[in-house]
Amino acid sequence: MPLDLANPDLYTSEARFTMWHEYVQADAKVWSDPGLSPSGFWSVFSHRDVSSVLSPKAPFTSEHGMMIGFDAEHPDNSGGRMLVVSEGDWHATLKRLIGPFLSRLRAPELQSVLHREVRDVIDRLRSEDSTDIAVSVGPRLPAAIVCEVIGVPLSEREHLIDLTNHAFGGEESSFDRMTPAEAHTEILFYFHELIERRRRQPGSDLVSALLEDGRLSVDDVLVNCDNVLIGGNETTRHSITGAFHAFQAFPGTLDALHDDPDLAKPAVEEVVRWTSPAAHVLRVATADCEIGGQEILKGQPVVAWLSAANRDERLFPDPHRFLPNRAPNRHLGFGNGPHHCLGAALARLELHALLRELAVDARGVELAGDVRWMRSNLVQGYSGLEVTMDWR
Numbered sequence: 001m002p003l004d005l006a007n008p009d010l011y012t013s014e015a016r017f018t019m020w021h022e023y024v025q026a027d028a029k030v031w032s033d034p035g036l037s038p039s040g041f042w043s044v045f046s047h048r049d050v051s052s053v054l055s056p057k058a059p060f061t062s063e064h065g066m067m068i069g070f071d072a073e074h075p076d077n078s079g080g081r082m083l084v085v086s087e088g089d090w091h092a093t094l095k096r097l098i099g100p101f102l103s104r105l106r107a108p109e110l111q112s113v114l115h116r117e118v119r120d121v122i123d124r125l126r127s128e129d130s131t132d133i134a135v136s137v138g139p140r141l142p143a144a145i146v147c148e149v150i151g152v153p154l155s156e157r158e159h160l161i162d163l164t165n166h167a168f169g170g171e172e173s174s175f176d177r178m179t180p181a182e183a184h185t186e187i188l189f190y191f192h193e194l195i196e197r198r199r200r201q202p203g204s205d206l207v208s209a210l211l212e213d214g215r216l217s218v219d220d221v222l223v224n225c226d227n228v229l230i231g232g233n234e235t236t237r238h239s240i241t242g243a244f245h246a247f248q249a250f251p252g253t254l255d256a257l258h259d260d261p262d263l264a265k266p267a268v269e270e271v272v273r274w275t276s277p278a279a280h281v282l283r284v285a286t287a288d289c290e291i292g293g294q295e296i297l298k299g300q301p302v303v304a305w306l307s308a309a310n311r312d313e314r315l316f317p318d319p320h321r322f323l324p325n326r327a328p329n330r331h332l333g334f335g336n337g338p339h340h341c342l343g344a345a346l347a348r349l350e351l352h353a354l355l356r357e358l359a360v361d362a363r364g365v366e367l368a369g370d371v372r373w374m375r376s377n378l379v380q381g382y383s384g385l386e387v388t389m390d391w392r
């Protein structure tokens with residue numbers, strides 16, 4: 001029986017790294033029959049194959065869906081409307097509208113939110129004997145920044161952050177007052193209501209800008225806010241949590257960052273490579289083509305495993321090692337090509353602020369329990385990371 005790479009159980013232990021290593025070394029192209037993913041899919045793993053599937057000229061589209069679960073009979077109904085599952089002119093239009101809200105130029109405005117949230121995180125860590133980073137730390141910064149971008153009023157943030165924790169915390173998380181699906185529905189209701197408010201009273205936020213443009217229906221505004229919310233939350237929280245995991249697994253890293261604050265910049269890239277929270281992206285072939293010698297037929301889905309490519313030792317010597325000054329570091333953590341992460345600048349800003357400030361106060365991280373990985377083929381992340389901190 002061939003392996004169904006959609007099976008989320010394959011990703012709940014570090015055995016996945018051995019599996020990916022074998023596939024990368026063999027330059028494998030693996031077909032998973034229809035099963036958990038109704039149309040089946042090809043998988044590619046090496047840095048070269050993943051880059052070619054995602055390259056701007058490759059004959060692939062996101063418009064029918066961009067993750068495992070793709071069903072040719074029932075394609076993603078946000079296709080052609082939501083940024084990440086749009087192509088061509090509409091994709092370019094959305095990028096032009098949404099991009100400025102996620103760009104580096106927003107850094108000065110976001111600095112105070114970043115600083116406040118990082119200080120809160122450090123104060124919290126200092127006040128507790130041990131802390132589950134995946135629950136109390138990882139989600140804070142990304143959720144606060146996304147609320148700021150979308151324009152969620154301060155008084156409603158805790159409510160939305162609580163909903164995002166339930167929606168994106170994973171099936172087995174301690175956020176258990178509602179299911180992820182229920183929480184996500186609540187978020188959409190919330191956005192609907194926020195859109196109505198911004199229609200009556202525009203502000204300087206993303207919702208108001210999308211409405212003001214005039215080309216987007218209320219539903220289009222809703223799905224694109226959801227895109228930014230998911231993009232900003234589902235991934236960054238695990239990079240932040242994973243940074244603590246890296247500091248535990250590679251003692252001395254925080255000291256190195258303390259002694260040379262400029263190391264934070266390359267270390268941020270290494271955090272994204274080493275954690276690779278977006279495990280895969282899916283594309284559908286728009287023409288018969290060939291990837292690394294494998295024939296792909298028009299209409300077939302191909303899964304590009306970013307997390308495997310980011311540990312390809314042809315590009316990253318000693319790939320399982322966290323090297324804060326790794327150079328070059330051409331990781332694919334933010335994807336590649338036209339859909340390259342639009343929030344990459346914000347994610348870098350968040351990680352940079354955290355690394356810089358944490359290294360001032362903290363010397364080391366120790367595990368206070370088992371690392372618990374999420375049961376997901378899409379997000380390589382943590383459902384639990386209980387740690388104790390060693391302070392300077």
Ligand code: HEM
Pocket residue numbers: 062066083084085095102146149227228231232233235236239272276277278281282306332333334335336338339340341342343344346347
């Ligand atoms: C797209 C990863 C943070 C918003 C993507 C893609 C990846 C990715 C791999 C490409 C999807 C594809 O090719 O189909 C990450 C990682 C992050 C991160 C690893 C953190 C470490 C963020 C943040 C935001 C964001 C903070 C916004 C606040 C988006 C959006 C897209 C996207 C809007 C769609 C871009 C497009 O289709 O043109 N992200 N992301 N991401 N991300 Fe991120």
